[in-house]
Amino acid sequence: MALGPDQAFEIFSHFPATTIFKFRHLSKSFSNLVEETYFVKKQIHNSLEKDNTCFFLQHETSQKYNNRVKFYPLPGKQSSSNVFRDVLEFLSYSSKVLASTKGLIICRTTSKIPTELFICNPATKCWLPIPSPVQLQENPDIDLIILLLECYNDSDDYMVLHFENPTDWFTSNYACKILKPEEGIWKPMEKSFFAGRRSVKFNMPVHQNGIIHFISDCFPYLTRRSPYFEPYIMSYNLHNGTSKMLKLPQNARKVSYDVNCDMGIFNWGKVSTGDSSICLVRLKGSTFKVWILKDYGSNRWMRILKVRIEDMGLREECPKIKGFTVMNDALLIFATEKRIHSCGLTNKNYMKIEKICEHECKSNVCFTPFLDTLRPCGPEATTLHLP
Numbered sequence: 001m002a003l004g005p006d007q008a009f010e011i012f013s014h015f016p017a018t019t020i021f022k023f024r025h026l027s028k029s030f031s032n033l034v035e036e037t038y039f040v041k042k043q044i045h046n047s048l049e050k051d052n053t054c055f056f057l058q059h060e061t062s063q064k065y066n067n068r069v070k071f072y073p074l075p076g077k078q079s080s081s082n083v084f085r086d087v088l089e090f091l092s093y094s095s096k097v098l099a100s101t102k103g104l105i106i107c108r109t110t111s112k113i114p115t116e117l118f119i120c121n122p123a124t125k126c127w128l129p130i131p132s133p134v135q136l137q138e139n140p141d142i143d144l145i146i147l148l149l150e151c152y153n154d155s156d157d158y159m160v161l162h163f164e165n166p167t168d169w170f171t172s173n174y175a176c177k178i179l180k181p182e183e184g185i186w187k188p189m190e191k192s193f194f195a196g197r198r199s200v201k202f203n204m205p206v207h208q209n210g211i212i213h214f215i216s217d218c219f220p221y222l223t224r225r226s227p228y229f230e231p232y233i234m235s236y237n238l239h240n241g242t243s244k245m246l247k248l249p250q251n252a253r254k255v256s257y258d259v260n261c262d263m264g265i266f267n268w269g270k271v272s273t274g275d276s277s278i279c280l281v282r283l284k285g286s287t288f289k290v291w292i293l294k295d296y297g298s299n300r301w302m303r304i305l306k307v308r309i310e311d312m313g314l315r316e317e318c319p320k321i322k323g324f325t326v327m328n329d330a331l332l333i334f335a336t337e338k339r340i341h342s343c344g345l346t347n348k349n350y351m352k353i354e355k356i357c358e359h360e361c362k363s364n365v366c367f368t369p370f371l372d373t374l375r376p377c378g379p380e381a382t383t384l385h386l387p
Contacts, residue, residue, distance in 0.1 A: 009033070013042040016053070016372035017103075017123035018082040040374045047373035048102055051328035053077040056097050056105070056368040057340070057359070060323070063096045063143045066110045071370075074327065075342055075354045082372060087122045090384070099148040099203075101158055103373035106130075106148040114140050119148075119160075119181075119377040120384065122370070127384045128377035130179060133162045133186060145174070145202045147212070157181060157378065161212075163193060163202060172196060176236070181378030191241025197228035203366060204264045204325075206278050210238045213246065213278060218261040231256050231263060233278070249291050249301035252282050260285055266326035268292055279326050286310060288324075290332065290345060305332070305345060312353050314341065323365040335361045 012020065012033065020043070024034050033039050054077060057070040069091040071083050091097060094111040103123065109116045115136065120127040136144055145163040158181065163174040173192040179185065198216035206213040213235045222229045230253040233246040247253070248263075256263065261284040269276035278293040280301070290305035309319055316338055324334035332343040333356070340359050344352040 009039065009042075013039060014046050015043070016082065017043070017047075017121075017374045018084065018372055020374065021124065034374075040376075043374045044103075047371060047375070050371065051330075052369040052371050054083075054370050054372070055325075055327065055333070056091075056100075056370060057335075058097060058366055058368070059361075060364040060366050063098070063108050064110060064115070064141055066093060066096075068092045069095075069097060070359065072340065072357050074331065074333075075356065083122045083370075084125065087125060087384070091122070097368050098144070098146045100368045100370055101148045101150050103371045103375035104148065104158065104377060105368065105370070106146060106160060108144065108146075117144075117146070119381075121373070121375055121377055123372045124374055124376075125384045126377050126381050128181070128379075128381040130160065131184065131186060133164070133177060135162075135164050147202070147205055147207075149205075149207045149212070151180070162186065176241075178238075184379075189238070189241050191243075193236040193241075194234070194243040196232060196234050196245065197222060197226060198231070200234060201264065204266065206265050206267050208267075208276050208278075212236045212238065213265060215248075215263055215265045215280075218256050218258060218263060220257045220259070222257075229257065233265060247299055248280065249303070251303070252280060252289065252291060252301075256282065256284065258284065262321075264324065264326075268326070268329050279329075281324060281326060281332065283321055283324065288332065288334075288343075290326075305343075305351075307343070307351065312341070312343070314339070314353070322361040322363065323367065325367040325369075327367075327369050333367060335359065335365050337361050 020034060054073045059067045061067050069088055071088055095107040095109055098106050098108055103121055105120050107118055107120055116129060117132055118127050118129045135142060147161040149159055151159050160179040162177045166173055172195045174195060175192045176189040177186040200214040200216050202214060213233050215233050216231050218231050231248060235244045235246055263282045266279045267276060268279035280291040282289045286309045288307050291301045291303045294300045294302045316336055319336040322335045322337060326332055330346050332345055334341055340356040342354045342356055344350050
C-alpha cells in the first residue's frame, strides 16, 4: 500500500538524521522534503524527545593533542545511530571533542595554529566556527574549560560556557563567560564561580533549571579541619551568579578522600520537562556504588546500586576501570583496559551486564553522548567540506 504525503512526512520525521541523508540521494521528492524548514523542525522535535543513542570515545589527553575518536552505539540502538566515516576521520586527525548536547558537539582544532573552536552536527556535516575566548588567544596551549548547554527556559537554542582558569589558584574563583548563537560574542557573568578548596571536575556538569553542578575530586590533600576536607558538589546559578555547596550522601563521603576513589555526577531524568535530578557514581577499589538525589531541598539521596567488579562476570583477569559515565537514566557505561560494558540501573535491565565493544583502553578515557538529529548549529553555519 502506497503512503500518502502526510503519512510519509510523519514516518520520515522519526528517522535518524544520517538515515534521512542517505535516502535523500535516492529520491528527488525526499531530497526536497529534507530542505523544508517545517520537516527539519519536526524531525528535531521528535528526536529531542528521545534518549541519546550513541557516544564518542576519546583518551583523556591534553586538548592540543590529536587522538583517535571512536564512535559506538548503545545496546539496542545500533539501527538508530550513525556518523559518517569521513566526519570521524576529520575529528580524529584535526579536532578534540570537548562537550555535547542533543545532537551538537563543540570541538577544538588540533591541526591549526592558532587553535579554533567550532560547533558541529556530525550527522549533517554542519559546522559553525565560534570566537575564541581571550584566554585561548593569549595562551594557545591552555586546556580550556568549555561547556555546551541547553537553554530550556530561553529563546536561544543552546549556549556555550567558558570558565577561565584562576590567576590566583588559592581563591578558586573561576570567571564565567557565556556565548549564545544569536549573539556571537562572549558576555561575562558579574560573579565568578567559587569552586571551594578542591579541584572540581568540569568535564561532567549537571545542568538543571539554570544551575550547573560540578563534583570535586577525592584526593587527600586537605586537613580534617577544612570545611572542604570531604568531597562535595558545588553549584553555580547562571541567573544570579551565586555558588553553593551540596553535600554528598554520608555513605559516599565516608572514606572517599582517597587516591583509590573516583566519583562522578550525571543527569538523571528529563531535564526538558523539569523532572530531573542528579546521579552520583562512586568507584572505590573494585566496587561501584550509585545514588540518586531524591529531594534537592533536604539533600536526601537513595542508593540504587552496589556491585563489585569481580562479580560482574566480565571474563577479564583483574579488570581495571579506565572511565565511566551514566546515560539515559538507565545505563552505567564503563571501560576496562580491553572492553566497554554497560550495566543496567533500572527496571528489567537492572544489573544486566552487556559488552558494547572491544577496545584497548590503556589510558583513561572520556565518553561524549550523542543523538542523531537534523539540528542546525546556528546562524552563519556552513557545510563541513571534507577530503
